[in-house]
Amino acid sequence: MFSEADLAAIWLTLKLATTVTILLLIIGTPIAWWLARTGSWLKGPVGAVVALPLILPPTVLGFYLLLAMGPDGFIGQLTRQLGIGTLAFTFQGLVLASVFYSLPFVVQPIQNAMQALGERPLEVAATLRAGPVDRFFTVVVPMARPGFITASVLGFAHTVGEFGVVLMIGGNIPGETRVVSVQIYDHVEALEYAQAHVLAGSMMVFSFLMLLGLYGFQKKHFFAGIR
């Protein structure tokens, strides 16, 4: 059913989405925690920057990331000094771009779940001699679990579904940056509608099942997630 190239694209997409989701959980959790708790004036600006990918055309984000990753960009200079070369048109570059692009989809559900906890569970834990780190891992994380699950699903699915940023940053290198969405585009360009149908249809089914599973889960844990 799938051609060799299709399978390579699917494998690459899953690898990208998994890597990005794991990175986003690591990066997004402290950002979400800070946004959920802070009273600082920076909360607004930081929150807005995190949410930018929700409304920006992916080409805009991709364009600036491309410049930043280029030899004269600040990311490019940093990576060249580290001896990695430039990240544009590499898998690593794609990972970096996807982290930015999917950030709000991970941060916001976690932040909402953490805000929904309120102050009380943390106060209770403090009166039970739990220090700040202890409180975070034994109270906040388990109680915000539905938010983490929603965040993982949305972060993964959104990365699988990206196209514009990939095209700007990654180009179209088989096995390196050619993900499913780009592969479908190629099929259509080449008028291979039958192959495009197979891949596009698979994406439809995949995305539907992801969201179906998520909403079924959220129904049970209605108190967390995107609202």
Place this chain on the structure above:
Amino acid sequence: MTEENIPVADTQPVNPAQLHAKFRMRYAGSDSSAFSLDVDLRLPGNGITAVFGQSGSGKTTLLRCVAGLERAQPGRLTVNGETWQSATLFLPTHQRPLGYVFQEPSLFPHLSARGNLNYARKRSGVANSDDLYEQVIELMGIKPVLLRYPHQLSGGERQRVAIARALLIQPRLLLMDEPLASLDTARKQEILPYLEKLRSAFDIPILYVSHSLDEVTHLADHLVVLQQGRVAAQGPVGEVFSRMDAPQLVGSGASVIWHGKVLERKEQWHLARIACAGGELWVRDTGDAPGQQIRVRILARDVSLTLSRHEDSSILNRLPVSVLEIATDKEAGMALVRLQAGSDVVTAQVTHRSVDYLQLAPGQRLWAQIKSVAIVR
């Protein structure tokens, strides 16, 4: 705070003050208006101290300051000689050896009842014997529900687990913020006996916030009355209740609380005779065995005065008393008479006409007839 509000505590040698709290802070009241808390308290190091006041009087804020959940500036707090807060020191809550029972049962929803208890056991920082664990579970009657999760428990069961959890942290001070307020009357009656057992089983000083007179008379040994963030009265509970301004302080008719010991039971009469510092009383037989400690409340309006001992009356309890003080009650035409009975005090509510008719004056000896005695435990 005015000076004349304080002396009650000093009239009797109470236990050496173990908790000294001095806080001043502004806080937002329940109706979003700002109040300020300004207290200087010296409380005994054992028994139950009730912090009583209307909502917005600052009682919860006071408790939160003691727990370190609010930071009063300036604030000073020493407990059992240990400084928890001073001008230069502020111990965070998790470093204070206290237990806290919140108004609504605040169990962790992701842990079972047993998981909640173990959360405290692991962090008590003290060698945590299985004996204590068994004792606490037994005391709170929660053995059958240990494997359930909070949403599978009734409100009363949840609060009992929460109290057990606070005990298992092995606190040196137990703070309870209206632990019964979120429960209906039936659930309150379910938990009160556990709190009474708690007082006798554990030698932990308890600070108990409440706006319920019923709970205070049941449980408290010592009473602090807060009004608009200030201490309006403090002292042993019996003394505060017998004060002439008690109606203004606690919002109910004047009364006294006597502690007594059961002497004998007359089952054919359904009565028991108890000995109090103020004299012997016949009360309803509650089934308590002789020797059992019991606590009774006598309302001033249930006490009438006669010049001679009326043996020919149906009134069971009459005590020889002498007049200490006569004051005007807030109720029109009524006077409150404070009387010395034995080594305790009782108040009577009589009409001004009776005061004139009997020519009552301080020092006068007469008889007090007590129509009814409520057993509060």
